[in-house]
Amino acid sequence: MAPPPKGPPARKKLLCMCSLSLCLTYVCYSLMGGPGALRSPLAPQGTPSPSGSPPPPPPPPGSPVAALRRPSPLRLRTSSPPPPAVSAGTAPSSASSSPAEPETPGTTTTGSSPATAAAAAAAGRQLDRLAESPGGAGGIAAAASSSSAAALAARTEAAGSAGASSSEGWTVTPDYGEKRLPQALIIGVKKGGTRALLEALRAHPDVRAVGTEPHFFDRNYDQGLDWYRDLMPKTLEGQLTMEKTPSYFVTNEAPKRIHSMAKETKLVVVVRDPVTRAISDYTQTLSKKPEIPTFEVLAFKNRTLGLIDASWSAIRIGIYALHLESWLQYFPLSQIHFVSGEQLITDPAGEMGKVQDFLGLQRVISEKHFHFNKTKGFPCLKKPEESSPPRCLGKSKGRPHPQIDRDVILRLRKFYKPFNVMFYQMTGQDFQWEQEEGEK
Numbered sequence: 001m002a003p004p005p006k007g008p009p010a011r012k013k014l015l016c017m018c019s020l021s022l023c024l025t026y027v028c029y030s031l032m033g034g035p036g037a038l039r040s041p042l043a044p045q046g047t048p049s050p051s052g053s054p055p056p057p058p059p060p061p062g063s064p065v066a067a068l069r070r071p072s073p074l075r076l077r078t079s080s081p082p083p084p085a086v087s088a089g090t091a092p093s094s095a096s097s098s099p100a101e102p103e104t105p106g107t108t109t110t111g112s113s114p115a116t117a118a119a120a121a122a123a124g125r126q127l128d129r130l131a132e133s134p135g136g137a138g139g140i141a142a143a144a145s146s147s148s149a150a151a152l153a154a155r156t157e158a159a160g161s162a163g164a165s166s167s168e169g170w171t172v173t174p175d176y177g178e179k180r181l182p183q184a185l186i187i188g189v190k191k192g193g194t195r196a197l198l199e200a201l202r203a204h205p206d207v208r209a210v211g212t213e214p215h216f217f218d219r220n221y222d223q224g225l226d227w228y229r230d231l232m233p234k235t236l237e238g239q240l241t242m243e244k245t246p247s248y249f250v251t252n253e254a255p256k257r258i259h260s261m262a263k264e265t266k267l268v269v270v271v272r273d274p275v276t277r278a279i280s281d282y283t284q285t286l287s288k289k290p291e292i293p294t295f296e297v298l299a300f301k302n303r304t305l306g307l308i309d310a311s312w313s314a315i316r317i318g319i320y321a322l323h324l325e326s327w328l329q330y331f332p333l334s335q336i337h338f339v340s341g342e343q344l345i346t347d348p349a350g351e352m353g354k355v356q357d358f359l360g361l362q363r364v365i366s367e368k369h370f371h372f373n374k375t376k377g378f379p380c381l382k383k384p385e386e387s388s389p390p391r392c393l394g395k396s397k398g399r400p401h402p403q404i405d406r407d408v409i410l411r412l413r414k415f416y417k418p419f420n421v422m423f424y425q426m427t428g429q430d431f432q433w434e435q436e437e438g439e440k
């Protein structure tokens with residue numbers, strides 16, 4: 001017998017059950033999709049995820065000025081009046097205090113004081129002007145499991161010297177595996193301590209790196225990715241391929257190019273007091289061209305007026321906030337690790353611990369790998385369980401600097417201060433370059 005026709009209450013019940021089941025299905029489906037799945041598309045996204053979200057619209061090709069002009073962490077922080085007509089090199093000492101804006105994705109603030117905010121605001125205005133002057137991860141599958149490190153160490157031992165080695169480094173690893181594009185790069189800064197960092201990393205069994213600087217993302221980009229990959233050493237699954245080219249940090253096209261190779265690439269930057277970095281840079285040039293003018297002459301556009309020549313690369317490279325801004329257009333801050341060049345010398349194991357964590361590596365490189373060589377005045381690498389003498393970097397690393405006039409140093413310190421403060425705000429790290437020499 002046919003069931004009696006359902007009246008209005010029965011239909012309501014059925015509708016209710018259907019909705020309930022639909023809701024349950026949605027909740028289950030969302031939960032299976034992970035924590036992001038329930039997020040409303042209108043919810044704020046925060047810092048872009050290392051591998052997920054697309055980058056902000058890239059700057060127009062070849063237009064660093066335009067990149068700096070777009071709304072950005074720097075500009076948002078500095079609701080500045082039109083800049084006074086000063087030279088790119090003029091110290092922003094007359095900075096008016098404008099309050100720092102709220103945090104924006106990709107930046108971290110250090111809880112700035114009004115003075116800090118004023119300095120940062122001044123730096124922001126300076127950056128605008130400098131931009132117009134000439135010259136102008138979370139997801140790496142490093143997966144450095146203890147097994148891969150240990151297995152490789154065993155294989156390395158077994159393979160003896162049948163592999164690649166470098167002039168500076170002294171890791172000898174077997175020629176197994178396949179060549180891969182780097183998943184992590186040391187992108188700068190020149191004279192920051194990039195060689196010391198790379199060599200220390202190369203002592204890690206889960207890291208393989210090219211000894212020389214490939215300069216792919218600046219000078220050799222036309223050669224193509226296959227050319228670049230071919231330069232890399234072979235790696236096993238779980239090993240990290242790396243290279244270092246310090247000029248990437250100041251190459252306008254590098255962020256975009258690296259992002260288009262792999263947006264999850266991890267970036268490491270060794271930074272050092274920009275004044276000592278500039279002198280180190282000059283010392284290197286002087287060693288090749290002894291006839292160049294003195295540092296004091298090159299540093300100024302007009303020494304009487306105290307105008308620093310910010311278009312001189314030795315000076316410009318040290319305006320870290322300016323360069324970092326280009327990288328933050330493509331990479332979240334969480335994908336960039338900053339190493340203190342100073343601490344890499346005074347506490348290499350401490351800095352290496354943080355670098356290994358960032359790269360997803362086991363903390364293999366430790367105190368045991370360093371020996372401070374008093375004659376050289378720098379830490380040298382040693383193999384913990386062997387009696388072979390520690391290996392120091394070559395003569396071109398850690399060489400004496402020429403004596404520079406004290407007033408020039410002070411003038412440069414004043415010049416860099418607002419940029420440094422801004423850099424500390426952007427990175428959330430205070431590198432303490434403002435302290436007097438004696439306090440360091």
Ligand SMILES: Nc1ncnc2c1ncn2[C@@H]1O[C@H](COP(=O)(O)OS(=O)(=O)O)[C@@H](OP(=O)(O)O)[C@H]1O
Nearest residue numbers: 190191192193194195196280378379393397398399
């Ligand atoms: N362990 C160790 N041994 C020697 N030198 C060390 C070390 N750690 C850091 N440094 C500092 O590294 C500075 C050179 O930096 P880079 O390697 O980045 O230079 S380069 O850009 O690759 O030319 C170099 O700069 P200078 O002192 O001016 O020569 C050193 O100060």
